[in-house]
Amino acid sequence: xxxxxxxxxxxxxxxxxxxxxxxxxxxxxxxxxxxxxxxxxxxxxxxxxxxxxxxxxxxxxxxxxxxxxxxxxxxxxxxxxxxxxxxxxxxxxxxxxxxxxxxxxxxxxxxxxxxxxxxxxxxxxxxxxxxxxxxxxxxxxxxxxxxxxxxxxxxxxxxxxxxxxxxxxxxxxxxxxxxxxxxxxxxxxxxxxxxxxxxxxxx
Amino acid sequence: xxxxxxxxxxxxxxxxxxxxxxxxxxxxxxxxxxxxxxxxxxxxxxxxxxxxxxxxxxxxxxxxxxxxxxxxxxxxxxxxxxxxxxxxxxxxxxxxxxxxxxxxxxxxxxxxxxxxxxxxxxxxxxxxxxxxxxxxxxxxxxxxxxxxxxxxxxxxxxxxxxxxxxxxxxxxxxxxxxxxxxxxxxxxxxxxxxxxxxxxxxxxxxxxxxxxxxxxxxxxxxxxxxxxxxxxxxxxxxxxxxxxxxxxxxxxxxxxxxxxxxxxxxxxxxxxxxxxxxxxxxxx
Amino acid sequence: xxxxxxxxxxxxxxxxxxxxxxxxxxxxxxxxxxxxxxxxxxxxxxxxxxxxxxxxxxxxxxxxxxxxxxxxxxxxxxxxxxxxxxxxxxxxxxxxxxxxxxxxxxxxxxxxxxxxxxxxxxxxxxxxxxxxxxxxxxxxxxxxxxxxxxxxxxxxxxxxxxxxxxxxxxxxxxxxxxxxxxxxxxxxxxxxxxxxxxxxxxxxxxxxxxxxxxxxxxxxxxxxxxxxxxxxxxxxxxxxxxxxxxxxxxxxxxxxxxxxxxxxxxxxxxxxxxxxxxxxxxxxxxxxxxxxxxxxxxxxxxxxxxxxxxxxxxxxxxxxxxxxxxxxxxxxxxxxxxxxxxxxxxxxxxxxxxxxxxxxxxxxxxx
Numbered sequence: 119x120x121x122x123x124x125x126x127x128x129x130x131x132x133x134x135x136x137x138x139x140x141x142x143x144x145x146x147x148x149x150x151x152x153x154x155x156x157x158x159x160x161x162x163x164x165x166x167x168x169x170x171x172x173x174x175x176x177x178x179x180x181x182x183x184x185x186x187x188x189x190x191x192x193x194x195x196x197x198x199x200x201x202x203x204x205x206x207x208x209x210x211x212x213x214x215x216x217x218x219x220x221x222x223x224x225x226x227x228x229x230x231x232x233x234x235x236x237x238x239x240x241x242x243x244x245x246x247x248x249x250x251x252x253x254x255x256x257x258x259x260x261x262x263x264x265x266x267x268x269x270x271x272x273x274x275x276x277x278x279x280x281x282x283x284x285x286x287x288x289x290x291x292x293x294x295x296x297x298x299x300x301x302x303x304x305x306x307x308x309x310x311x312x313x314x315x316x317x318x319x320x321x
Numbered sequence: 322x323x324x325x326x327x328x329x330x331x332x333x334x335x336x337x338x339x340x341x342x343x344x345x346x347x348x349x350x351x352x353x354x355x356x357x358x359x360x361x362x363x364x365x366x367x368x369x370x371x372x373x374x375x376x377x378x379x380x381x382x383x384x385x386x387x388x389x390x391x392x393x394x395x396x397x398x399x400x401x402x403x404x405x406x407x408x409x410x411x412x413x414x415x416x417x418x419x420x421x422x423x424x425x426x427x428x429x430x431x432x433x434x435x436x437x438x439x440x441x442x443x444x445x446x447x448x449x450x451x452x453x454x455x456x457x458x459x460x461x462x463x464x465x466x467x468x469x470x471x472x473x474x475x476x477x478x479x480x481x482x483x484x485x486x487x488x489x490x491x492x493x494x495x496x497x498x499x500x501x502x503x504x505x506x507x508x509x510x511x512x513x514x515x516x517x518x519x520x521x522x523x524x525x526x527x528x529x530x531x532x533x534x535x536x537x538x539x540x541x542x543x544x545x546x547x548x549x550x551x552x553x554x555x556x557x558x559x560x561x562x563x564x565x566x567x568x569x570x571x572x573x574x575x576x577x578x579x580x581x582x583x584x585x586x587x588x589x590x591x592x593x594x595x596x597x598x599x600x601x602x603x604x605x
Numbered sequence: 606x607x608x609x610x611x612x613x614x615x616x617x618x619x620x621x622x623x624x625x626x627x628x629x630x631x632x633x634x635x636x637x638x639x640x641x642x643x644x645x646x647x648x649x650x651x652x653x654x655x656x657x658x659x660x661x662x663x664x665x666x667x668x669x670x671x672x673x674x675x676x677x678x679x680x681x682x683x684x685x686x687x688x689x690x691x692x693x694x695x696x697x698x699x700x701x702x703x704x705x706x707x708x709x710x711x712x713x714x715x716x717x718x719x720x721x722x723x724x725x726x727x728x729x730x731x732x733x734x735x736x737x738x739x740x741x742x743x744x745x746x747x748x749x750x751x752x753x754x755x756x757x758x759x760x761x762x763x764x765x766x767x768x769x770x771x772x773x774x775x776x777x778x779x780x781x782x783x784x785x786x787x788x789x790x791x792x793x794x795x796x797x798x799x800x801x802x803x804x805x806x807x808x809x810x811x812x813x814x815x816x817x818x819x820x821x822x823x824x825x826x827x828x829x830x831x832x833x834x835x836x837x838x839x840x841x842x843x844x845x846x847x848x849x850x851x852x853x854x855x856x857x858x859x860x861x862x863x864x865x866x867x868x869x870x871x872x873x874x875x876x877x878x879x880x881x882x883x884x885x886x887x888x889x890x891x892x893x894x895x896x897x898x899x900x901x902x903x904x905x906x907x908x909x910x911x912x913x914x915x916x917x918x919x920x921x922x923x924x925x926x927x928x929x930x931x932x933x934x935x936x937x938x939x940x941x942x943x944x945x946x947x948x949x950x951x952x953x954x955x956x957x958x959x960x961x962x963x964x965x966x967x968x969x970x971x972x
Contacts, residue, residue, distance in 0.1 A: 397941075
């Protein structure tokens with residue numbers, strides 16, 4: 119802890135208003151699934167965290183929210199310090215104990231079922247997954263329907279192929295149980311709450 | 322209140338984060354009542370503490386806030402809540418529906434269709450639509466978990482057998498996105514159709530009962546009914562006496578002790594806008 | 606013609622001005638000081654602190670003055686103030702056996718280690734109005750003030766009973782690893798555990814708990830209670846400082862603790878023994894702590910396989926309604942305009958009436 123640089127201590131410049139603006143963008147992303155939103159990001163973001171993921175953590179996490187960091191992130195002192203110092207959020211005992219999970223940095227995409235799905239009586243006790251999409255390859259286009267979408271919204275996300283869309287579509291199988299996903303691409307985000315129906319063309 | 326002693330929009334940041342997390346869960350599971358650790362607010366429970374907490378958690382410096390009670394911006398509680406946010410957040414306020422980015426309401430939905438990126442915040446006294454059929458939270462939670470809403474249908478059907486029609490006039494239950502049955506707050510059922518596929522985001526806050534729920538834009542919101550007794554809304558056999566509107570919710574105003582009454586729009590902004598448009602048409 | 610119910614900012618400001626005027630009262634009478642309230646209306650201050658969940662005599666006195674003596678309004682002011690305060694951590698559990706006792710009575714043993722200490726109590730006063738108090742009088746004998754404070758550890762009655770072959774259920778020490786729930790930080794969920802119930806009762810309305818406790822005595826979930834011990838005094842509040850590795854004393858609070866001892870005939874799996882009901886309240890309030898202990902015991906019905914027969918045993922009923930700030934808000938909100946819904950109901954009644962009239966007319970025509 120003693121070696122912590124001043125840069126790590128910097129979260130938002132103006133916590134009250136920066137987090138309010140970020141929250142509105144995150145809320146809009148989940149209220150309108152598939153719609154891309156841009157976040158203001160902090161001056162300092164520890165590698166390899168996406169700036170948008172850093173903003174989400176600063177905006178939503180505190181000592182009441184156990185956070186699961188994917189292995190490669192948990193191994194980075196800078197990421198742990200950033201999270202701990204700025205939010206006070208404890209590291210979750212495992213993905214199923216996490217209020218928030220940060221993933222997508224291992225070179226693969228996580229299995230959503232490893233996270234907390236909530237319970238039938240308290241479906242809100244589920245994990246929100248902050249999933250980094252780094253792949254520049256254009257992904258498979260899908261149609262999204264459901265709350266937040268006037269009719270159908272066609273979307274594609276970098277690196278999400280046919281197979282992983284099927285995995286995500288399956289997240290709705292036990293609705294209202296399931297996880298909510300916020301994809302991060304640099305400083306941009308796209309929301310995919312569990313209420314969204316995913317129609318996979320040719321699937 | 323000395324505003325230097327309080328945070329922007331009154332609530333501390335930790336409380337806002339907690340409320341914001343609950344709002345996101347509510348949006349992800351439309352119509353589901355998310356428990357949240359409602360705080361004691363500097364106004365009494367039952368006077369909009371839930372709506373105020375939700376508004377405080379979403380409000381930013383650039384927002385334009387409108388507060389209505391019974392459809393009107395001038396009722397005492399609307400004035401008090403608007404003053405609270407003026408004082409603690411310094412935000413711009415308006416009485417015009419179309420200019421507001423955030424509208425907090427008690428008992429009405431504005432007549433003018435709301436647009437995308439507006440947020441409608443409802444004050445909710447009793448969020449549980451099944452509460453008066455089953456007082457126990459442990460039981461109603463089970464019913465929601467199982468989507469077991471037979472009790473509600475039985476209640477509505479009993480109305481039909483007794484009166485020939487459903488005798489629920491406000492807080493009329495709706496089913497959201499084909500799943501949760503939800504209380505729309507004590508708005509008259511006249512307003513229910515406005516919730517269906519509304520372009521604006523709808524957030525509901527119940528402070529005393531510690532629940533938040535939400536309806537994202539463009540969500541299916543269906544009033545419960547029966548094939549042989551379809552849902553219908555209140556109708557008046559006369560127009561608003563001030564603006565002539567035939568399609569708005571009317572307040573009945575007692576004028577004297579001899580039974581003289583007049584009917585006028587409950588939504589004061591809607592009524593005034595129509596009156597001034599008519600004035601311009603006459604003079605222009 | 607049409608005059609809407611326009612309250613308006615002016616009307617509200619005027620109402621506030623009238624309120625301030627009534628608060629001040631007769632200008633020829635000296636204004637009451639918060640120091641006078643804090644030192645002379647101590648039991649009102651105690652109640653405001655207890656149900657306001659905020660131990661601060663000065664703030665409680667201010668709240669009582671501002672509320673014109675309406676204690677529920679004062680409690681509300683304290684709660685609304687408290688909710689914005691930053692939270693640095695949680696104190697260590699209070700050690701009430703180390704209490705600096707001002708009063709300690711037991712109804713179950715004639716004498717006991719530490720003795721019976723009557724202390725400041727209304728109990729044996731004759732309830733005759735003391736007209737001497739109408740005018741300022743002499744100071745009571747100051748020497749007697751601290752003479753009866755008992756220092757050192759005085760065992761609690763339930764620890765004494767427990768020495769005898771487990772005649773009373775063991776005192777469940779809370780697991781230090783498990784943080785007790787906090788209903789001011791987490792929404793209440795049912796079933797609630799005992800720590801959460803006790804927190805709700807400690808903040809709960811004295812009158813509500815009094816009535817519920819009373820109802821158990823009158824047969825609505827009778828528990829055969831004995832006032833095992835009631836003690837009142839000052840207890841040290843300790844805070845464990847992670848960086849130091851030990852606890853430091855933050856100060857002292859005055860509390861009243863009641864250990865109710867109740868009969869239990871046992872179940873096939875549990876021995877016949879005495880069971881416990883617990884009450885702990887800021888300040889001196891025996892009425893509240895005793896009521897709380899009775900209701901705590903009634904709410905433990907599931908632990909003892911007791912049938913749910915009365916409201917006092919029903920945790921959803923008790924916990925959902927014991928908070929006077931919630932209750933007063935919701936009752937008083939009926940003062941707010943409801944004319945939109947009233948209009949809807951009025952139209953419905955007219956419609957039902959029309960239907961009835963038509964049916965009656967048709968019937969008459971048929972006859």
